[in-house]
Amino acid sequence: MTAVDTTRFVTLEGLEGAGKSTAMAFVREWFEARGESVVTTREPGGTPLAEELRHVLKAVRDEPVAESTELLLMFAARAQHVERVxxxxxxxxxxxxxDRFTDSSRAYQGAGRGMSSEVIEQLAGIAHPGCNPSLTFWLDVPVELGLERAAAREAADRFEQEALAFFERVREGFVRLAEQYPERLVRVDASAPIDAVRARIESTLEARYG
Known part of the structure; x- marks a missing residue:
């Protein structure tokens, strides 16, 4: 597979209700103000097929979804997304x-579901070899606040119906990722006023790309 320069590949991560969509707008506006062409996208999703898989993954259903099924569907959507977009x-x-990438699988399916980190990294190597973000904003928000925001937005999907303990594990997964990848993964206090969130994002972009 042809190598690609990922210097300008930026991702946003965080729990439900963390404000990733708002943060994405800040990142897009910062680059566009400097004359850059920006493609914004999301996971799971980003292509017609991957959006279909997103619906499958998030739909509330009577049939329990096996943890391995969830993980494989996530990476199937990701492989299509990376290849096509x-x-x-x-x-x-x-x-x-x-909006989301493999760090979400590490946090949700890894820390949250208890799936093997070795398996997750193997799947990442298959789905997007040599295509990893150079900068990741982690929108960190207390679990209860994030879920409260998400509940006010729309009906809960399959993930949002998980127990509080699941999301606590997911957040701890993000904490560990921030420790593991300090040069790439930047924590943003998403419970702070919106102006402070924007300032943190823009100062990071200025330091990295200015």
Missing amino acids: IRPALSAGHVVVC
Whole structure:
């Protein structure tokens, strides 16, 4: 597979209700103000097929979803997304800003579900070899606040119906990722006033790309 420059590949991570969509707008506006062409996208999703898989993954259903099924569907959607959207956009010189990427699988399916980190990294190597973000904003919010925000937004999907303890494990997964990848993963206090969130994001972008 052809190598691609991922310097301009930025991702956003966090729990439900963390404010990733708002943060994405801040990142997009910062780059566009400097004359850059920006592609914004999301996971799971980003292509017609991957969006279908998103619906399958998030739909509330009577049939329990096996943890391995969930993980494999996530990476199936990701492989399609990277092949059809992310790699071509980066190769064309665009900035790519993505709402969630493999850090979400590490936190949700890894820390949250207890899936093997070795298996997750093997799947990452298959789904997007050599295509990893160079900068990740982790929108960190207390679990209860994030779920409260999400509940006010729309009906709960399959993930949002999980117990509080699940999301506590997921957040701890993000804490560990921030420790593991300090040069890439930047914590943003998503419970702070919106102006402070924007300032933190923009100062990081200025330091990295200014």
